[in-house]
Amino acid sequence: MKELRRPDDSAADSNVATVADRPFVASRHRSVEAGEGGAIYCGHASNCAGCYPPPSPTVQKIKLDVGIASLIALLAVVVAIGYVVVRGRGDGPIGEWGIVTVLPWTYWVCLAVPALVFIRELCRRCNPWVLASALIGQTALIYGSTVGSETMPRFATAWVHAGFTNEILTSGQVTTGVDARFSWPGFFSSAGVFASAVGVAPVGLLKWVPLCIGLAYLLPLALLFRSLHTSARVRWTGLWIFSVLNWVGQDYFAPQSFAYLLHLISLSVVTAVFLGGTRVRFARWRLPAWVKPLAALLSERPPGADGRHSHRQLTFLVVALVAISMAIAMSHQLTPFMLGSTLALLGAAGMMRLKLLPVTIVMITFAWLCYGAEDYWIGHLDTIFGSAGQVTSVVNSGVGSRLRGSSVHQTVVNLRIASAASIWLLAGVGFLVAVRRRKQGLIIGMIAGAPFLMLAVQAYGGEGVLRIYLFSLPGTALLAAEAAVMLASTRRAMIAPATCIALLILPTSLVARYGNESYERVTPDEARAIAAVYDLAPIGSTLVSLSPNLTWRYGGLTQYNYAPSALDEFAIRRVDLIISMMANNPKGAYLVITNGQLVYGEQVYGLPVGWGATMQRDIAASRRFAIVYENADATIYKLRNPVPKRMKSSPKKLAGAK
Amino acid sequence: MRPARAAASLLALWAIVVLVWSISGHRGLEGTAARATVLGGITLIGPGLALVLLLRITDRLLAAVVAIGLSIAILILASQASLYSGRWSPFGVVNFVAALTFAVSLMCLFRPGDRPSLNHGDATKP
Numbered sequence: 001m002k003e004l005r006r007p008d009d010s011a012a013d014s015n016v017a018t019v020a021d022r023p024f025v026a027s028r029h030r031s032v033e034a035g036e037g038g039a040i041y042c043g044h045a046s047n048c049a050g051c052y053p054p055p056s057p058t059v060q061k062i063k064l065d066v067g068i069a070s071l072i073a074l075l076a077v078v079v080a081i082g083y084v085v086v087r088g089r090g091d092g093p094i095g096e097w098g099i100v101t102v103l104p105w106t107y108w109v110c111l112a113v114p115a116l117v118f119i120r121e122l123c124r125r126c127n128p129w130v131l132a133s134a135l136i137g138q139t140a141l142i143y144g145s146t147v148g149s150e151t152m153p154r155f156a157t158a159w160v161h162a163g164f165t166n167e168i169l170t171s172g173q174v175t176t177g178v179d180a181r182f183s184w185p186g187f188f189s190s191a192g193v194f195a196s197a198v199g200v201a202p203v204g205l206l207k208w209v210p211l212c213i214g215l216a217y218l219l220p221l222a223l224l225f226r227s228l229h230t231s232a233r234v235r236w237t238g239l240w241i242f243s244v245l246n247w248v249g250q251d252y253f254a255p256q257s258f259a260y261l262l263h264l265i266s267l268s269v270v271t272a273v274f275l276g277g278t279r280v281r282f283a284r285w286r287l288p289a290w291v292k293p294l295a296a297l298l299s300e301r302p303p304g305a306d307g308r309h310s311h312r313q314l315t316f317l318v319v320a321l322v323a324i325s326m327a328i329a330m331s332h333q334l335t336p337f338m339l340g341s342t343l344a345l346l347g348a349a350g351m352m353r354l355k356l357l358p359v360t361i362v363m364i365t366f367a368w369l370c371y372g373a374e375d376y377w378i379g380h381l382d383t384i385f386g387s388a389g390q391v392t393s394v395v396n397s398g399v400g401s402r403l404r405g406s407s408v409h410q411t412v413v414n415l416r417i418a419s420a421a422s423i424w425l426l427a428g429v430g431f432l433v434a435v436r437r438r439k440q441g442l443i444i445g446m447i448a449g450a451p452f453l454m455l456a457v458q459a460y461g462g463e464g465v466l467r468i469y470l471f472s473l474p475g476t477a478l479l480a481a482e483a484a485v486m487l488a489s490t491r492r493a494m495i496a497p498a499t500c501i502a503l504l505i506l507p508t509s510l511v512a513r514y515g516n517e518s519y520e521r522v523t524p525d526e527a528r529a530i531a532a533v534y535d536l537a538p539i540g541s542t543l544v545s546l547s548p549n550l551t552w553r554y555g556g557l558t559q560y561n562y563a564p565s566a567l568d569e570f571a572i573r574r575v576d577l578i579i580s581m582m583a584n585n586p587k588g589a590y591l592v593i594t595n596g597q598l599v600y601g602e603q604v605y606g607l608p609v610g611w612g613a614t615m616q617r618d619i620a621a622s623r624r625f626a627i628v629y630e631n632a633d634a635t636i637y638k639l640r641n642p643v644p645k646r647m648k649s650s651p652k653k654l655a656g657a658k
Numbered sequence: 659m660r661p662a663r664a665a666a667s668l669l670a671l672w673a674i675v676v677l678v679w680s681i682s683g684h685r686g687l688e689g690t691a692a693r694a695t696v697l698g699g700i701t702l703i704g705p706g707l708a709l710v711l712l713l714r715i716t717d718r719l720l721a722a723v724v725a726i727g728l729s730i731a732i733l734i735l736a737s738q739a740s741l742y743s744g745r746w747s748p749f750g751v752v753n754f755v756a757a758l759t760f761a762v763s764l765m766c767l768f769r770p771g772d773r774p775s776l777n778h779g780d781a782t783k784p
Binding site for chain 2: 168172174187189190192193194195198216222223226309312313316326331372
């Protein structure tokens with residue numbers, strides 16, 4: 001039997017239940033059946049007033065175990081069915097709303113089952129095995145909508161990262177100057193080691209990485225939430241919110257996905273072990289009246305410092321945190337600053353005992369900038385710090401610039417903004433509730449709020465706002481869970497609407513997450529065409545793509561001259577500009593056009609439907625391109641030498657000569 | 659046998675399998691689940707788990723999180739050292755990780771605190 005504690009109890013023990021953990025729905029005495037040895041029991045708790053004599057603990061345990069095992073088996077079957085029914089669906093035509101347009105109704109049923117099991121268990125016993133299985137099943141099905149339905153790994157950038165890894169594997173050195181990401185090669189080199197260990201090419205890792213990463217996030221998050229909240233119900237709700245609303249799409253084969261995992265691990269270890277320490281003393285200070293409530297919050301002794309760990313263990317954990325920080329600093333440019341700023345905020349507020357850890361992280365980061373990333377930052381200081389203090393431009397580059405393209409694409413972007421605004425609003429309510437109840441609300445608020453400091457520093461290539469959402473999501477998910485559980489537990493009648501909202505969030509989340517799937521997926525024909533490019537094009541030739549979402553550069557990263565994408569020129573029908581760009585190379589030049597690129601032009605650039613056909617007519621009319629490869633999804637053109645003037649008048653002769 | 663000692667024994671055995679595999683130049687079973695589990699798995703969890711067992715962190719969730727985080731960090735740091743030292747060798751890194759796992763597991767198995775005391779009587783007292 002769990003010990004009941006008051007909600008404001010600070011102990012973060014998973015075996016301790018709070019009043020908030022009591023079942024939402026009081027179980028009624030429904031049926032009476034014959035139990036072991038003729039005993040009459042109803043399957044309820046041993047102190048159930050309706051049962052006499054009470055069932056033996058063995059019978060109760062067996063019944064409970066069978067129930068749990070059958071629920072877990074049901075979830076496993078549902079996940080398997082979900083993967084089977086979507087198989088191959090993503091390889092055909094995909095509508096403007098993304099992957100949701102090709103998913104069958106059976107998938108939606110499968111997707112709803114883990115959510116219903118999760119909510120049912122949340123309202124009753126909060127059994128960790130059932131909740132964990134439902135959460136894993138939910139996450140697996142969400143990722144399964146693409147991983148299970150598409151034959152090829154999705155997302156062009158992941159293929160480029162596989163190319164970086166391949167380059168390190170083959171050359172054994174970092175080719176700086178090719179791309180800024182090579183200045184932080186920690187992820188690529190370790191991925192190369194892992195790929196060699198498994199015995200596959202780096203491209204072979206791409207497909208299952210998002211699912212593995214999505215599941216791996218849950219482990220440190222469980223530790224983080226356990227350290228920050230006493231109510232199991234709030235913690236599990238927070239995990240569900242995180243897994244469903246993590247639509248940012250930074251969980252593919254990329255440095256940021258692994259750095260984010262390490263960020264979560266560092267944060268969870270710090271909150272699990274090193275929270276507490278010195279409290280800020282304001283008693284002797286004369287403070288204005290409006291500051292006093294905040295000062296009172298800061299003066300409270302934070303939990304932690306429970307003496308559960310020996311000095312040797314603490315030293316080991318500090319060394320582990322420093323090692324993880326070094327790994328982050330070598331792998332990704334943004335994550336160390338996010339981690340450092342969050343820990344610095346906690347340290348400055350007296351919530352954390354390791355005051356020097358943020359300083360160490362900053363020192364390690366700058367040391368790597370000076371050693372490993374020197375080639376990048378010399379000459380790019382304006383890019384790095386140019387947007388410092390320009391909050392409006394950072395927001396505009398992250399939000400405003402994305403609100404363009406087709407009307408459906410704009411709706412998808414608006415849906416993302418609305419979902420972010422909703423979660424932040426709910427988290428705001430949760431913050432007020434948590435602070436009022438003294439439930440470490442301030443610490444969670446700091447973890448949620450620290451990433452917003454980035455608004456004042458960096459636009460991060462227009463992705464700053466997305467990264468802020470991602471890095472604040474652990475804190476906002478827990479605060480939103482606090483508010484959601486509070487609202488749902490006010491009345492029994494609230495459970496049904498809350499369940500409906502949860503079920504509605506699932507398809508919305510899929511649209512927000514995979515709304516760009518019509519041009520972010522990779523079809524088998526497209527992959528075959530790119531392989532053909534590398535077979536046809538001699539080394540040193542120029543390769544031109546229509547738009548950035550092309551799955552190449554996974555091979556021959558430094559052996560070809562990859563020109564910038566030519567969508568701007570094609571959009572204004574200036575084929576001559578493309579020809580002049582390609583004609584400089586005596587080794588030849590190739591232009592690759594895929595259906596995904598044409599859809600990208602329609603949806604993101606807002607070009608008219610059928611613009612691809614017009615463009616291909618322009619290409620044919622120029623008489624400078626020859627088709628060297630073609631399939632249902634892609635066409636490869638080779639630039640040929642100018643047609644002599646005497647031949648221009650008789651194209652039939654030219655065709656005959658060919 | 660205590661669970662921690664049993665886990666350390668299995669971990670040491672796992673590392674031995676990887677080190678023996680290295681004699682054949684890590685050839686065979688390319689791309690299979692068996693190879694991914696044995697060779698890939700040890701790089702993602704081996705050294706961290708051994709260190710966690712050595713330090714006797716009893717909180718399972720914390721131990722799992724630290725084991726994964728530390729193993730990934732060691733993998734990244736070792737591969738970076740291999741890359742920047744000019745002696746790039748992916749299998750060298752795998753062998754290093756396996757050797758580290760093996761060494762720490764052995765330390766875990768033979769640490770003084772866990773050995774059964776032979777001095778049952780109070781022989782030191784007169």
